[in-house]
Amino acid sequence: MKSIKLNRKTKHAYTINMTETITNQLKSLPLSPGVYFFKDAHGVILYIGKATKLRSRARSYFLKSSDLSPAKKIMVDRIASIETTITSNEQEALILESIMVKKHKPAFNVSLKDDKSYAFIKIDYRYPRPVVTTVRRPAFDAGRSKAKYFGPYTSGGTLYENLRILRRLFPYRKKSKKLTIFETELEKKRSLGPIPGNDQEYADMIAKLIRVIEGQSDEVIGDLKKRMQDLSRKKQYEKAAAVRDQIKNLALIQSRQKIMSMRGGSQDVISIYLKDDQAAVNVFVIRAGNLINKLNFLLQHTAGESMTTLVEVFLTQYYSEASNVPRELVLPVRTNLKPDDIAALTPERTTDKISISIPSHGKKRNLIKLGEENAKEYLAQSRAKWERASDNALVELTTTLNLKTEPKRIEGFDISNIQGHLSVGSMVVFIDGKPDTKQYRKFKIKTVTGSNDFASLAEVLKRRFSSQKETKWPNPDLILLDGGKGQLSTVIKTLFPRHPERSEAESKGLALLPNQFIALAKREEEIFQGAELKKIELAPTSDASRLLQRIRDEAHRFGQKYYHTRHTKAGTQSILDEVPSIGPKTKKLLIQKFGSVTSIRNANKNDIIKLIGEAKTKTLLENL
Structure with a gap:
């Protein structure tokens, strides 16, 4: 029977068999604001969260009355220890949580996918004439204290095209060194605007560039018109003509920006589309009534999470890096975040007043709906891209692993348990790089006692192939084990015992060879193959590596879900x-x-x- 522990002081019923370590840690946690870290038995961080009262928040995960998502229930089963960091207030906790989630990327935290790929415009003020470049991950940039950043921009191609045009209007420098005579002449020929004659004129030009980037083109055009008229009065007609051309081309850029908001609003409109545990975000960046940018993001680890949680997580992670924070956030649902929290998260800790609105009708609501359509389309395009990547991955795997045929059918295996209790095995099947959930299988470990993943995997694989005649399961082209050399070695020795007269494959009647078995280790994403445990050199960011990681993670998720079902059932079993x-x-x-x-x-x-x-x-x- 599942143990239920009643805390008589607080009248809370705890719902799982918590270890003595967890029980003691919950009692000793402070009632202060801060950040908590849930870790598994190996010290791996499972989840990072913030709290106004650390003890109350951490304890809530273990209460019988807690309404946790299926993923969070699996997480709670794996918690072996809790660590905390106390902060002075809630906002500090919010900032620290954002930093720690980005640093550690815990498996159970919803997070922006591939945020490292987003580009930012950087204006570096360390030089007399500030340099304008693009960077990624500005938080790790050495010159951050003397630089200003604008972004993120999810489309690098669009950003570079816009900067190419802007540089002709505002001939900024991309390098800190003094220009050669050739570069100076080339700059004059390419420029559609006046060339700054001194440091002050250059600084004025950079200020105008920033205002254009921030969507204040109208103001810049107004200033340039006054400048053109002043030059004409002084009969400096050549300079006036250069400013006129600058105005003309700037107006052309501005005309491409669709008017999205009334009364010249400064808004970010956030929309999220969620389907099949996958979520895409659309952000309309509106400044001075013009749509100056449309950003799209993917969220990962979203299974079972509410729309409120998804919006809150996105705001926390996005505005900890985003520049040019708007005066108004237009959101699809209400969250626990206050305007002051958003302001505290921003890199420059803005003091500008921010408002939050959750419209139920009208123009703003229509913008949210339009954003949802854009997010839906982005998710569909991403899925199509994943399918193309899967095709590339299969070709790459065939070559890298030296397989005879393309691995159309890949089976992934994992073992799930806590300290050897109620061990289960999982088998997932990917056909042509896509999951086929109808062919997933689960196994109760029968012959292994205690925590022995090596022997448990061997049992599962032996049962999978020994029952092949009865089950009529097709032979896989590739077997992927969640683990390292130990798991792979044990499985191969079990399935391919040595017989002098017969080949290893024939000894078990399998139409498989040892080199069709690989293992993928979690920590370093190392891949090992076959009886020789050959280390496979495959870039972690390649399509092939990402497919293997996805299969490994899916086997782990499926196994954890089955383990949790057994664990829950065991609590009421007699x-x-x-x-x-x-x-x-x-x-x-x-x-x-x-x-x-x-x-x-x-x-x-x-x-x-x-x-x-x-x-x-x-x-x-x-x-x-």
């Missing part, structure tokens, strides 16, 4: 469940009549026969 021929209905009759297993043992045999019959009674009494 000895009657182990008695042959005693099903749920018969068990219910016995418990209703006698109340407990002890009472059944002490009951009159004839009373039991009257209830369930002579044959079942004989079997029951033999097994009690």
Whole structure:
């Protein structure tokens, strides 16, 4: 029976068999704001969260009354220790949580996918004439204290094209060194705007460039018109003509920006589209009433999470790096974040007042709906891209692993347990690089006691192939094990015992060879192949590596889900469940009549026969 521990002071019922370590840690946690870290038995961080009161928040995960998503229930089963960092206030906790999630990327935190690929415009003020470049991951940039950043931009191609045009209008420098005579002449020929003659004119030009980037083109055009008129009055017609051309081309850029908001608003409109545990985000960046940017992002680890959680996580991670924060955030749902929290998260800790609106109708609501359509389209395009990547991955795997045929059918295997308790195995199947959930299989570990993943994997693989004639499962082209050299070696020795007269594959009657077995280790994403445990050199970011990682993670997710089902069922299981021929209905009759297993043992045999019959009674009494 699952143990339920009642804390008499707080009247809370704890719902899982918590270890003594967890129980003691929960008691000793402070009632201060801060960040908590859930870790597994190996010290790996599972989840990072923030709290106003650390003890109350951490304890809530273990309460019987807690309404956790399926993924979070699996996570709670794996928690072996809790660590905390105390902060001075809630906002500090929010900032620290954002930093730690990006650094550690825990498996159970919702997070922006591939955020390292987003580009930013960087204006570096360390030089007399500031340099304008693009960078990625500005948080790790050495010159951050003397630089200003704008972004992120999810489309690098669009960003570079826009900068190419802007540089002709505002001939900024991309290098800190002094220009050569050739470069100076080339700059004059290419430029559509006036060339700054001194450092002050250059600084004024950079200020105008920034205002254009921030969507304030109208103001810049107004200033340039005044400048053109002033130059004309002074009969400096050549310079006036250069400014005129600058105005003309800037107006052309501005005309491409669709008017999205009334009264020149400064808004970010956030929309999220969620389908099949995958989520895409669309952000309309509106400044001075013009749409100056449309950004799209993917969220990962979203299974079972609410829309409120997804929006809150996105805001926390996006605005910890985004520049040019708007005056208004337009959101699809209400969150626990306040405007001051958003301001505190921004890199420059903006003091500008931010408002948050959740429209139910009108123009802003229509913008959210339009954003959802854009997010939906982006998710569809991403899925199509993943499918193309899967095709590339299969070709790459064939070549890298030296396989005879392309691995159309790949099976992934994993073992799930906590300290050897209720161990289960999982098998997932990917056909042409895509999951085929109808062919997934799960196994209860029968021959292994205690925590022994090597032997458990060997048992699962042996059962999978020994029952092949009965199950008629097709032979895989590639087997992927979640683990390292130890798991791979044990499985191959089990399936391919050495026989002098016969080949290893023939010895088990398998149409497989040892080199069709690979293992993928979690920590360093190392890949090992075959009986020789050959280390495979495959770039972690390649399509092939990402496919293998996805299969490994899917086997882990499927196994954890089955383990949690067994764990939950075990909490309500009795000895009657182990008695042959005693099903749920018969068990219910016995418990209703006698109340407990002890009472059944002490009951009159004839009373039991009257209830369930002579044959079942004989079997029951033999097994009690």
